[in-house]
Amino acid sequence: MSLETISTNRSHGGTQGVYKHRSSETGTDMTFSVFVPDHAEGETLPVLWYLSGLTCTHANVTEKGEYREACAQHGVIFVAPDTSPRGDEVPDDEGYDFGKGAGFYVDATEQPWAANFRMRSYIESELPALLAASFPVDMDRQAITGHSMGGHGALTIALRNPERFRSVSAFSPIVSPLACPWGEKALGGYLGGDKAAWREYDACALIEDGARVADLLVDQGDADGFLEEQLRTPLLVAACEKAGQPATIRMQAGYDHSYYFISSFMAEHVAWHAERLAT
Amino acid sequence: MSLETISTNRSHGGTQGVYKHRSSETGTDMTFSVFVPDHAEGETLPVLWYLSGLTCTHANVTEKGEYREACAQHGVIFVAPDTSPRGDEVPDDEGYDFGKGAGFYVDATEQPWAANFRMRSYIESELPALLAASFPVDMDRQAITGHSMGGHGALTIALRNPERFRSVSAFSPIVSPLACPWGEKALGGYLGGDKAAWREYDACALIEDGARVADLLVDQGDADGFLEEQLRTPLLVAACEKAGQPATIRMQAGYDHSYYFISSFMAEHVAWHAERLAT
Numbered sequence: 001m002s003l004e005t006i007s008t009n010r011s012h013g014g015t016q017g018v019y020k021h022r023s024s025e026t027g028t029d030m031t032f033s034v035f036v037p038d039h040a041e042g043e044t045l046p047v048l049w050y051l052s053g054l055t056c057t058h059a060n061v062t063e064k065g066e067y068r069e070a071c072a073q074h075g076v077i078f079v080a081p082d083t084s085p086r087g088d089e090v091p092d093d094e095g096y097d098f099g100k101g102a103g104f105y106v107d108a109t110e111q112p113w114a115a116n117f118r119m120r121s122y123i124e125s126e127l128p129a130l131l132a133a134s135f136p137v138d139m140d141r142q143a144i145t146g147h148s149m150g151g152h153g154a155l156t157i158a159l160r161n162p163e164r165f166r167s168v169s170a171f172s173p174i175v176s177p178l179a180c181p182w183g184e185k186a187l188g189g190y191l192g193g194d195k196a197a198w199r200e201y202d203a204c205a206l207i208e209d210g211a212r213v214a215d216l217l218v219d220q221g222d223a224d225g226f227l228e229e230q231l232r233t234p235l236l237v238a239a240c241e242k243a244g245q246p247a248t249i250r251m252q253a254g255y256d257h258s259y260y261f262i263s264s265f266m267a268e269h270v271a272w273h274a275e276r277l278a279t
Numbered sequence: 280m281s282l283e284t285i286s287t288n289r290s291h292g293g294t295q296g297v298y299k300h301r302s303s304e305t306g307t308d309m310t311f312s313v314f315v316p317d318h319a320e321g322e323t324l325p326v327l328w329y330l331s332g333l334t335c336t337h338a339n340v341t342e343k344g345e346y347r348e349a350c351a352q353h354g355v356i357f358v359a360p361d362t363s364p365r366g367d368e369v370p371d372d373e374g375y376d377f378g379k380g381a382g383f384y385v386d387a388t389e390q391p392w393a394a395n396f397r398m399r400s401y402i403e404s405e406l407p408a409l410l411a412a413s414f415p416v417d418m419d420r421q422a423i424t425g426h427s428m429g430g431h432g433a434l435t436i437a438l439r440n441p442e443r444f445r446s447v448s449a450f451s452p453i454v455s456p457l458a459c460p461w462g463e464k465a466l467g468g469y470l471g472g473d474k475a476a477w478r479e480y481d482a483c484a485l486i487e488d489g490a491r492v493a494d495l496l497v498d499q500g501d502a503d504g505f506l507e508e509q510l511r512t513p514l515l516v517a518a519c520e521k522a523g524q525p526a527t528i529r530m531q532a533g534y535d536h537s538y539y540f541i542s543s544f545m546a547e548h549v550a551w552h553a554e555r556l557a558t
Contacts, residue, residue, distance in 0.1 A: 010502065011539035063538075066345050069546070223289065259342075260290035267348070 003134050006031065012068035013038050018058065019134075025118040025126045026085035032127065033058040034135055035068055035078040046141035046277035047077045047131070048270065051123065051157075053148030054182070055101045057082050061147070066263035067270055074274035077137055081127055083149065085116040098186050104177070105153030106201050108190035117190055120201075124157060143273040145169040147262055148231070151218070152177060155203035155236075159211040167276040169217035169269045171262045172224055175236035176204040182230050204239040216240070216247040217272055219265045221255030282413050285310065291347035292317050297337065298413075304397040304405045305364035311406065312337040313414055314347055314357040325420035325556035326356045326410070327549065330402065330436075332427030333461070334380045336361050340426070345542035346549055353553035356416055360406055362428065364395040377465050383456070384432030385480050387469035396469055399480075403436060422552040424448040426541055427510070430497070431456060434482035434515075438490040446555040448496035448548045450541045451503055454515035455483040461509050483518040495519070495526040496551055498544045500534030 006018040014037040023030040039045055048071070050061055058080040061067070071078045084090075084103035091112040093099035103119035132139050144165050146154035151173020158168035177183020178198055187198045199205040220233045227233065233249065240247040255261040285297040293316040302309040318324055327350070329340055337359040340346070350357045363369075363382035370391040372378035382398035411418050423444050425433035430452020437447035456462020457477055466477045478484040499512045506512065512528065519526040534540040 009535055009537055009539035010500075010533040010543075012543045016539055063343050066348070066542075068542070069345070221289075254289040256288055258288055260288035260295055263345075263347070264289075264291045 003130065011035070013072045014068060016062065016068065018062070021130060023085070023122060023126060025122040026116050028085040028087045028090060028116060030082055030085070030122070030127075031058055032079065032081040033062040034131070035071055036135060037072040037075050037077070039075065039136065044136050044138035045075050045077045046143070046274070047079060047137045047139070048273050048277075049123070049142065049144040049146075049154070050078060050080045051105065051144070051146030051150030051153040052080065052083050053146070053150045054083070055096050056150075057101070060259065061262070064259035064263060065266055067266050070267040070270035074270060076270060076274050076277065077135065079127075079131060081123060084119060090116045093189070095185070097182050098189055102149065102186060104149060104186045104190065104201070105157065106187065106190050109197070110190055110192050113190050119153075120157075123153065124161065141166065141277045143167045143169075143277055145171070145269055145273070146173070147171040148226070148257065149174055149182070152203065155216075156201055156206060158213045159203060159206040160200060162211070162213050165213065167215045167217070167273050168213050169272060171265065171269075172220050172226070172231055172257055173203070173218060173236075174230060175232055176202050178202045178205060179235060180230045180232055204235050207239045207243045207245050212243075212245055215276060216245065217269065218247070218249040219252055219269075220250070221257065221261045222251045223254050224257040224261075226257055282409065290314070292351045293347065295341065295347065297341070300409060302364070302401060302405060304401040305395050307364040307366045307369060307395060309361055309364070309401070310337055311358065311360040312341040313410070314350055315414060316351040316354050316356070318354060318415065323415050323417040324354050324356045325422070325553070326358060326416045326418070327552050327556075328402070328421065328423040328425075328433070329357060329359045330384065330423070330425030330429030330432040331359065331362050332425070332429050333362070334375050335429075336380070339538065340541070343538035343542060344545055346545050349546040349549035353549060355549060355553050355556065356414060358406075358410060360402060363398060369395045372468070374464070376461050377468055381428065381465060383428060383465045383469065383480070384436065385466065385469050388476070389469055389471050392469050398432075399436075402432065403440065420445065420556045422446045422448075422556055424450070424548055424552070425452070426450040427505070427536065428453055428461070431482065434495075435480055435485060437492045438482060438485040439479065441490070441492050444492065446494045446496070446552050447492050448498075448551060450544065450548075451499050451505070451510055451536055452482070452497060452515070453509060454511055455481050457481045457484060458514060459509045459511055483514050486518045486522045486524050491522075491524055494555060495524065496548065497526070497528040498531055498548070499529070500536065500540045501530045502533050503536040503540075505536055
């Protein structure tokens with residue numbers, strides 16, 4: 001596994017890097033960003049994964065996420081992967097909500113997607129191995145967060161891998177692809193019509209089926225235009241209550257779906273994870 | 280003066296807006312952004328102006344500047360204008376460093392620039408009047424900052440208007456257009472060959488000619504590729520020392536010319552200005 005450095009910039013008392021590598025899971029080059037706070041030689045730091053939403057690459061949160069100050073303060077490495085395979089040879093859809101930029105963190109089983117759209121295995125297996133080999137990370141101290149489609153990714157990956165993540169949070173997550181048009185289109189396209197196969201990619205269904213995480217934090221803007229039809233936060237509230245899953249799910253008055261919202265609560269999320277990653 | 284609202288987003292306990300208006304100075308539509316922290320009804324807040332660098336619009340600092348948290352904390356309104364007139368009817372140059380995106384905060388006297396490139400009067404007169412008429416600003420409490428070409432703009436505007444600005448700071452400013460290629464090209468183009476006319480647009484020359492500001496803060500990355508040839512920080516250090524102008528001019532180890540640098544020290548600059556704007 002070789003890693004190409006695209007750029008490094010000193011920022012907030014640490015190093016913001018952007019890197020590229022050839023992914024065996026997706027069969028394409030993949031780009032991601034890593035922020036590493038200054039630290040003692042030989043020291044390893046806990047890691048917070050951030051999964052991005054529809055249409056995004058690693059760049060959106062890297063430029064607009066306002067996480068570096070908090071990560072430097074708490075000594076947390078921040079990793080932002082891309083949201084899908086890229087390249088001319090990768091199949092795509094005309095919509096912004098399926099295909100490139102819209103991997104939904106699944107391993108596709110349907111054609112023509114199955115060869116490249118393996119974002120579940122990429123995030124769960126390939127990229128962690130590369131990270132462990134290349135950065136000063138303590139892989140026994142991991143947490144995960146994300147936005148919108150990436151919030152869905154963070155919740156489902158954490159629920160399927162509770163031993164790996166001490167904590168999971170999300171900004172305006174899609175809480176149930178089974179119950180929204182974005183999910184219907186994407187999971188139908190990637191996984192086919194048998195909805196039983198979708199349940200391991202649906203946070204509410206995973207909780208209903210018995211999956212649990214140690215601790216869960218969600219912030220959702222009440223002026224978010226996607227809330228009612230696509231994100232459906234109340235379904236997650238109900239699933240957690242019914243299952244006894246501890247969760248802090250907060251509605252934030254006046255906030256929308258943008259990075260203006262995410263950046264407003266990012267430092268709080270970093271601090272919340274850092275507390276759970278401390279020792 | 281009518282103001283069109285392009286967008287507003289709730290962020291960090293305030294409102295980030297983007298606005299457009301017809302400018303009588305530039306003869307074009309002009310776009311700018313304003314962040315207004317939450318405040319009591321009828322209360323007015325101090326203002327920090329931020330002038331952007333070459334190739335930028337209002338959007339770069341609005342998205343990447345990381346100023347909102349500090350402005351909300353200190354109750355400071357943040358205004359980010361564009362860097363030049365825009366539009367098909369506005370003359371331009373092939374280079375990134377002259378014409379559109381490169382107004383250099385001068386009132387051009389040469390053709391074909393003189394009609395539209397009036398960024399000095401736009402920033403010093405027209406936009407302040409519009410701001411005072413449309414936002415809850417206390418115009419008796421103003422400060423100014425900027426980056427690169429905008430650092431040049433902030434320094435020169437403050438030095439020419441010391442009664443208006445309580446404090447001025449800059450990130451990696453062009454300290455002497457008289458003494459660098461960017462300045463030679465732009466001021467030569469906008470103002471013509473008589474360098475006596477350039478001195479009111481040169482921070483070092485203004486200080487040499489007797490202009491003073493109450494307080495001045497500069498941060499400059501020592502890994503900035505433009506430092507030696509274009510920015511020339513040591514000239515400002517020397518001019519301030521010779522003239523007895525109080526100044527804090529800091530070299531920041533490892534930092535470059537990007538928003539990764541600016542955002543790292545933005546909160547500190549906002550706090551520094553806020554202290555001087557407090558009462």
